[in-house]
Amino acid sequence: MLLTILDLGIQFLTQYLSSVKSLKLPAEVATAVQAAIDALFAHKADIISKSNLDALRG
């Protein structure tokens, strides 16, 4: 199966994160970056609608 561009980007981001995690990223930032990556996976099929955008406020 072909990887989408987003999958490829996330894959690199994940690899990059795991390589820097042990070097200088504090645990709380690393956890937050991981949460961001998980959210990208969870929302990748979203349509860009007003309700979806408004749900991301605050």
Next chain:
Amino acid sequence: MKLMAVLFLAVTMWATSCTPPERVAYETVVASKAFLDKVKSQHPECQHSTPIAAGASSTLNICVDLDKATAAKDTLIDIVETLCAGPNFNSGGQCDFPKKGTPAGDQAISKLNAAISAYNQTANDLKAATGAK
């Protein structure tokens, strides 16, 4: 390590050049919301109106940077909603982003890039406040 960073940058640039700008902005918002929510959960003291009462000035810095990053993210949402406005979007459907290559499209892309840069700056300040190098 440097090679990894260069590869990551190259892939990010390539991916963002092929992905529609409104999708890049949406993914930035999605990632930033999750990132900020996580940092907020790690700093419950920032929910109080006077975080300085909670202790050290580093705590106050984090709370201020957290507020700024959240405001920058919400500004990005405002800009995306303004640029997406159109028959579909206004009736609850998909974004009606101006066509790429048209003057309106180019102007929209530069506005989005400015808003994304503003958010990135606040996120970097927040990461620095939490101790990241």
